Amino acid sequence: MHFFRYRGNELFCEDVSLVHLARRYGTPLYVYSQRTLEQNFRRLDEAMAPLRHLPCYAVKANSNLAVLRVMADLGGGFDVVSGGELQRVLAAGGKAERCIFAGVAKTEKEIAQALRAGIYCFNVESVPELERIDRVAADLGTVAPVAVRVNPDVAARTHAKITTGTYQNKFGIAFEQVEGVYARAARRRHLWLRGLQMHIGSQLVRVDPFEQAVRKVAPLAHRLKDRYGIEFFSIGGGLGIVYEQALASGDPAWWQSPQGRRMLTPEVYARRLVPLLEPLGLRILLEPGRFLTGNAGVLVTRVEYIKQTGSKTFVIVDAAMTELIRPAFYDAYHEIVPLRRRKTPAVVCDVVGGVCESGDYFCKDRALPRVRQGDLLAILSAGAYGSVMASNYNTRPLAAEVLVSGSRAALVRKRQPVEAIWGLEQLAPWQQ
Template sequence: MDHFLYRDGVLHAEDVPLTRIAADVGTPFYCYSTATLTRHFRLFQDALAGLDHLVCFAIKSLSNQAILQTLAELGAGMDVVSGGEYRRALAAGVPGDRIVFSGVGKTRAEMEYALTHGIRQFNVESAEELRVLSSVASAMGAVAPITLRVNPDVDAKTHEKIATGRKEDKFGVPITQARAIYAEAATLSGIEIVGVDVHIGSQLTDLAPFEAAFSKIADLTRELRADGHTIRRLDLGGGLGIPYTRSNETPPLPLEYGAMIRRVLGDLDVEIEIEPGRLIAGNAGILVASVIYLKEGEGRNFLILDAAMNDLIRPAMYGAHHDIVPVQEAAAGLELHPVDIVGPVCESGDTFAKARNMPPLAPDDLVVFRSAGAYGAVMSSEYNTRPLIPEVLVKDDQYAVIRPRPSFDEIINRDTLPAWMTPKP
């Protein structure tokens, strides 16, 4: 469920017509619903109610400060994968003891900063990283709480580029090596073992891969405890998918996910951490664009928008589907026609959809990409010197620009000339 609905023939974000925002801000722009963000976060809280748990929002999915503060005020922790994301979490008011630091390439500087300002745990992804973290913490006179990210060799049955739990993936340590690495960790100064971490991929639409992975982690937890390690926390990562195609996708609900966690891990007496991003943010955001041209080709027609692959790269990168609908509701029974929906970037890959059935549209008409809140704005760029597009947050009948569109002068003036060049007037 989301809060982007038609009222009197116009698509609204909560109580605000998108036509009003478009007139004020210009297109393209991202728009987020506070009510949807809140609802989806609370679904996870309810799913784990009664368990000792922490829901950590995966900042990589949507990192705007207004979004992070909204979730922080609801009690969310944060999962970060870089020093920059760690700083974003702190700036949003999240204390260090509610921040989990993941990622395969943490630097010494990032480790030092997190240890200085507080950290719930480092999700360590290799024996090499473990040793570096030990040396950094010891030199600071600090103790680094750690889980070891274990790769359970489970195929998540998701897109090749977002699967992370197979033995050929770069993430985590092979589960066959985990006990030996935990044994080494127990001997290292500056290291405190607190738990085990696992994350097998993103956009999973079946609970079976989760259950297979979590069952392996349950067995490993029992083995590690038998080895003398204190395992009080299991970080289960994220990955629960959303329905990008409203007609035929039915991913598991958070309540079903929570029930599976209780069934598989409920007897271990551990704190549960989960790191959802997409399910909280995905359907809480849309991309609004305008039609520039209708172009008749040979054997196919093109709907050319002012949004492009630099604004929303998921279709070009993953072949991802987004439902695309007009802001002005199409009349019932109106005949639809197939069009290729494309952007103006000088790349053939700048294609959002091929042969998509759409109602008749004209230049300046507004269209909406649904389910664009996760991995939309965060993955955007200024390719072709196209400004990053605004982000707008709606709450009830109010809206605010939470990231403005930069001017061309601001973009160009970020570049600096070397001393041997003379600036042009």
């Protein structure tokens, strides 16, 4: 569910015209709906209400300060994967004591930074990391809260590049080894065994893998609670969103995609998992990212050229893989719609950017309404893994970002000046 809708023939974000925003701030332009962010958070929060729980927003999905402030104001925690993300959360008004620190390559500097800030817990990915955290905590004369990330070896049945819960992935410690790791960690004076964590992957559209993983890991969490007094069990994130026909998506218990896949909702997710988690008596942490922000954002772009090459039609736009790399990286689908609808015949075309890579495209051989040079398009579901994965490739400046709340719109990231791209560079002394 989101709040991007046509009013007459013009596309709006909540009560603000996207055409108006494109004219005011230029393109490419990310636009986020605050109402959608709030609704998605509350919907998941309410679905999990029978449990003592905390949604910890996965900052990697969209780390704009204004988006983080929305999550903080809703009472959410944060899942960070770098010292930089932790600094962002604090700058946005988030609380360190509501942050969990994940990631497989935490440096000594990051660990010390997080301990000084007073984070809630580290999600520990390996035995060497556990040893490093213990050593840094000893140097600082403190005790570090830790939760081992268990790899349950459960296939998420999602894209290979976003699967994280099998033994073929770099994440976590093998299920069979976890109890031994806790036994050894319990002997270390500078570690506090505060919880247990798992995460099996992203963009899951069925509840079965979640249920399979929880059924496998919940008994382990129960044993660790009895032996070491752990306080929480984090079941990770991964709730998928609607990408296909996203503009027409309604709000039923299930959403049926054109390909017949049933999309998972928070209500169904909770209905299957809450009965398995409630008997543990543990605080349950969630780590949603894409579910909260994905459909809350669009990327607005202008048509620069229409190009015919033999039987092929290319719609060349001013956005590129530098603004949204998901189609190039994952072959991901994003719905593309005009900001102004006209009664025109459909044309099979490729929508592509201007970056000098054949992989720089947003769709291939897709039937879209015929567009003209200068028309504005919206690439939907760009609120997650859009701006955060942007780059300056081809010396392209980072795009501006706007947050909309009702009839109000605010620039929450200025368009990057081109000169800022090389602002930290300098000539060698012999080139002066």
